[in-house]
Structures are given as structure tokens and as C-alpha cells.
Amino acid sequence: MSEDVPPYAAAPVMAYVYPCPHCRAQITLDHGDLQPVQEQMVGAERQCSRCEGWARIWVAMPDRELIIDKGVAPTVAGVIPQEQRDDEDMAIARAQNAHQRYQDAIFAVMHQMIPHGNGVLTQAILDDLDAARAEDNAARENLDRILDEIRTGKRR
Numbered sequence: 001m002s003e004d005v006p007p008y009a010a011a012p013v014m015a016y017v018y019p020c021p022h023c024r025a026q027i028t029l030d031h032g033d034l035q036p037v038q039e040q041m042v043g044a045e046r047q048c049s050r051c052e053g054w055a056r057i058w059v060a061m062p063d064r065e066l067i068i069d070k071g072v073a074p075t076v077a078g079v080i081p082q083e084q085r086d087d088e089d090m091a092i093a094r095a096q097n098a099h100q101r102y103q104d105a106i107f108a109v110m111h112q113m114i115p116h117g118n119g120v121l122t123q124a125i126l127d128d129l130d131a132a133r134a135e136d137n138a139a140r141e142n143l144d145r146i147l148d149e150i151r152t153g154k155r156r
């Protein structure tokens with residue numbers, strides 16, 4: 001009879017306390033939250049209530065060693081919120097447009113120089129170059145932030 005019960009289910013009810021892999025906050029995981037994954041391992045995906053990062057928790061059998069990895073928020077393809085997909089699409093388009101605009105602004109400066117142009121750089125051309133560079137940097141930082149959120153599991 002007891003041979004039908006997997007070893008992890010035979011353990012007394014207990015909770016694991018483990019550090020969040022992102023911010024080190026303590027997260028409690030009830031023994032019953034663990035799911036059988038393979039013959040020798042049980043695992044769970046948990047979100048940290050402090051930093052909202054995801055952790056993947058494994059308990060390696062037979063020694064019940066607790067293993068914690070940075071996890072990824074569980075999602076199913078197609079159920080990523082429309083608002084989030086729009087945010088990501090806009091960030092990519094903004095970065096592409098900003099980069100193109102910056103290249104155009106550099107080209108405008110080059111075009112004014114001898115032998116192509118008269119060598120006079122107007123304030124408008126220089127202002128446009130500064131503005132295009134600032135937008136290129138801002139757009140790239142915005143995209144990097146989103147990519148970092150995906151990487152650390154805060155976004156999906």
C-alpha cells in the first residue's frame with residue numbers, strides 16, 4: 001500500500017523557505033505546492049511578492065535538496081495581454097525609427113560638409129542631430145528595459 005505513494009508525498013507536511021533569486025526576499029513554499037515533474041524531482045514556479053520576479057524551485061530527490069533558479073512567468077502563447085504586446089511592438093518600432101532618424105541626421109551633417117556642401121553647419125542641423133541622438137538613446141534604453149524584464153521573468 002505504501003509502495004504506491006511517491007516518496008515526496010510520504011513526507012510530513014512542511015514548508016520550504018527560500019531566498020528570491022532576484023531580490024533575496026524570503027518566499028515560503030508549502031510542500032503541497034510542489035508538483036511531480038520527473039521521477040526524481042518535483043518543482044514549482046513562484047512569483048516573489050516583493051520584486052515580482054519569478055523563481056523555479058526544484059527539490060532533488062532523494063535528499064530533498066532545494067534548488068532555486070530564476071524562473072519565467074508561466075504563459076501560454078496567445079494569452080500575453082494585448083496591452084503588453086502593443087507596448088513591445090511600439091518599443092521596437094520606436095527604436096527602429098529613432099535609429100533611422102539619427103542616421104539621417106548624421107547624413108545631413110555630412111552632406112553640408114565640403115566637398116558635398118558649403119561647409120556651413122546651421123544651428124538647425126546641429127539641433128536636429130542632438131535631438132535625434134537623444135531620442136535614439138532613449139528609445140534603445142526603453143527597449144533594453146523591456147528585454148531585461150522579459151529576461152528576469154517580470155514581464156512574462
Ligand SMILES: [Zn+2]
Pocket residue numbers: 020021022023024025048049050051052053
Ligand atoms: Zn524578489
